[in-house]
Amino acid sequence: MTNAELAILSLIAEKDCHGYEIESLIEERGLREWTEIGFSSIYYLLKKLEKKKWITGKVVRQAGPGRSRVVYHISAAGWKALRASTLEALSVPHRTTSPMQVGLANLPAVSKDEALAALRQQSEGLSEHQGRLQARRESQQPLPFFVNAMFDLALIKITTELDWLDQFIKQLEQMHDEN
Amino acid sequence: MTNAELAILSLIAEKDCHGYEIESLIEERGLREWTEIGFSSIYYLLKKLEKKKWITGKVVRQAGPGRSRVVYHISAAGWKALRASTLEALSVPHRTTSPMQVGLANLPAVSKDEALAALRQQSEGLSEHQGRLQARRESQQPLPFFVNAMFDLALIKITTELDWLDQFIKQLEQMHDEN
DNA sequence: GAGCTATATTCTAGTACTAGAATATAATGA
DNA sequence: TCATTATATTCTAGTACTAGAATATAGCTC
Numbered sequence: 343m344t345n346a347e348l349a350i351l352s353l354i355a356e357k358d359c360h361g362y363e364i365e366s367l368i369e370e371r372g373l374r375e376w377t378e379i380g381f382s383s384i385y386y387l388l389k390k391l392e393k394k395k396w397i398t399g400k401v402v403r404q405a406g407p408g409r410s411r412v413v414y415h416i417s418a419a420g421w422k423a424l425r426a427s428t429l430e431a432l433s434v435p436h437r438t439t440s441p442m443q444v445g446l447a448n449l450p451a452v453s454k455d456e457a458l459a460a461l462r463q464q465s466e467g468l469s470e471h472q473g474r475l476q477a478r479r480e481s482q483q484p485l486p487f488f489v490n491a492m493f494d495l496a497l498i499k500i501t502t503e504l505d506w507l508d509q510f511i512k513q514l515e516q517m518h519d520e521n
Numbered sequence: 522m523t524n525a526e527l528a529i530l531s532l533i534a535e536k537d538c539h540g541y542e543i544e545s546l547i548e549e550r551g552l553r554e555w556t557e558i559g560f561s562s563i564y565y566l567l568k569k570l571e572k573k574k575w576i577t578g579k580v581v582r583q584a585g586p587g588r589s590r591v592v593y594h595i596s597a598a599g600w601k602a603l604r605a606s607t608l609e610a611l612s613v614p615h616r617t618t619s620p621m622q623v624g625l626a627n628l629p630a631v632s633k634d635e636a637l638a639a640l641r642q643q644s645e646g647l648s649e650h651q652g653r654l655q656a657r658r659e660s661q662q663p664l665p666f667f668v669n670a671m672f673d674l675a676l677i678k679i680t681t682e683l684d685w686l687d688q689f690i691k692q693l694e695q696m697h698d699e700n
Numbered sequence: 701g702a703g704c705t706a707t708a709t710t711c712t713a714g715t716a717c718t719a720g721a722a723t724a725t726a727a728t729g730a
Numbered sequence: 731t732c733a734t735t736a737t738a739t740t741c742t743a744g745t746a747c748t749a750g751a752a753t754a755t756a757g758c759t760c
Contacts, residue, residue, distance in 0.1 A: 344745095344746070344747090345618075345620055345623050346746085346747080347746095348623055348627070349623065349626075352626065352627050352630070355630065360708075360709095361708070361709070362707070362708050362709085375616065376616075376618045376622065376623070376626070377618060377623070378616075379747095380747085380748055380749075381748095381749095382747090382748055382749060382750075383746090383747060383748060385708095385709065385710070386746085386747070386748080387746095387747085390746090403755095403756085404707095404756095405756095405757095406706085406707080406756080406757075407705070407706045407707060407755085407756050407757045407758075408705095408706055408707025408708060408754095408755070408756060408757085409706095409707065409708050409709075409753095409754055409755035409756065410707095410708080410709095410754095410755075410756085411707085411708065411709090412708085412709080421630075424627065424630050425630050425631055425635075428624050428627040428628070428630045428631050429624075429631055429635055429636075429639045430620075430624075430639075431620040431621060431623050431624030431627075432621055432624035432625070432628075432631075432636060432639035432640055432643060433638075433639035433640070433642040433643050433646075434620065434642075434643070434646065435621070435643055435646035435647050435650060436619050436620045436621070437554065437555075437557075437650065438617050438619055439524075439555045439556060439675075440615050440617055441524055441609075441610040441613065441615045442610060442611055442614070442615065443555065443671055443674060443675065444524050444527055444528060444555070444556070444610050445607050445608070445609075445610030445611035446611070446667055446670055446671045446674070447528075447531065447555070447667070447668070447671055448527070448531050448603065448607040448610075449607070449611075449667040449670075450665075450667065451531070451534065451600075451603050451604050451607045452604055452607050452608055452611075456604075456608055457608075457611060459612075460608045460609075460611035460612035461611055461612070463612040463613075464611060464612050464613070464614055467612075467613065467614035468614050471614060471616065486629075487696075488625055488626070488628040488629065489626070491625055491628075491689055492622055492625045492626055494685070495622060495625070495682070495685050495689075496618075496622065498681055498685055499678065499681060499682065502677055502678060502681040503674070503678065506673070506674050506677055510670055510674075517666075523715095523716070523717090525716085525717080526716095539738075539739095540738070540739070541737070541738050541739080542738095558717095559717085559718060559719075560718095560719095561717090561718055561719060561720075562716095562717060562718060564738095564739065564740070565716090565717070565718080566716095566717085569716090582725095582726085583726095583737095584727095585726080585727075585736085585737080586725085586726050586727045586728075586735070586736045586737060587724095587725070587726060587727085587735095587736055587737025587738060588723095588724055588725035588726065588736095588737065588738050588739075589724095589725075589726085589737095589738080589739095590737085590738065590739090591738085591739080
């Protein structure tokens, strides 16, 4: 199961949902901070999960305007897959090279000044992201311990990267320009 | 330009290459530690870069056995794209949520013991990766400062994650099992 | 009963790879 | 000369999304 599939499946595991509702859940909880599922992908992913028999859809006509919804419910096989996939995600390390690291590998292609400007921008963007995460965590307390753990890990990773980056910028500033 | 395209283009920028040669460079330098470009993707990516006019191919018959090679050379437009893409990679932060974090979000789906076993496996895998990176860096000294920077950053990120993980495992061990 | 609005889903035409098998070709050796 | 080997490239049939436009339908208003 892919990350995107797992994310959708776990929302349905929590509570029966239709596509539009999943979109609002994602929006509401700021899940876009964690995944990159676009609106147009939700229905695609739902169909995929249904094809695998992990969820089953039921057309529901409701009071109020608008067409009927398809409300999805997780199946026994879906729970099994969710558990298996969660364990796999927890156990298998996944090497992650950020674009910035790839950029670093190509540092000689740009001038010192350009590199410095770019890295300062990176640093600012990272700080903003850090701030957003911190704010979101604080605004939602108290949270279950495992959600706090997620925030912790995310924040610690960003902070580490930011510290390293700021030190690297200083180091680069003091270097002789070879370009 | 995608990460994969950038990686290939930067190898060609360094020196004219044909497809098979790129594969051996990737293997030789342990670039799979940084990117996930499969062998079958190299030719696909070369074609893509050629279509964008960033590289030009030339059929070369060489001494020795085997069919002719297509040796690629970076164009002026290619250099321009390489510089632009490098600056973008250096400046634009990229949120990266590892599968483990997604797993953490689904922690309630598994039992405490299962989670602990999985996380211990994660920790071991991470340690091994850390060791591999460290060994590779040491075996290749002296390296250009920016390559050392890449290793530094990668190692610091892994170490941070590992420290957090080991602490989290301890915390989880002391918790009451609710599943 | 005709149009309007809100709600929800589907469709079209992409992009970006990827695994693995098949193919092509130059030299060499039996 | 004809199979074999080494070298290098191409082909087939996928998977996994994704942007944005189009469509469907229930109720409400006039």
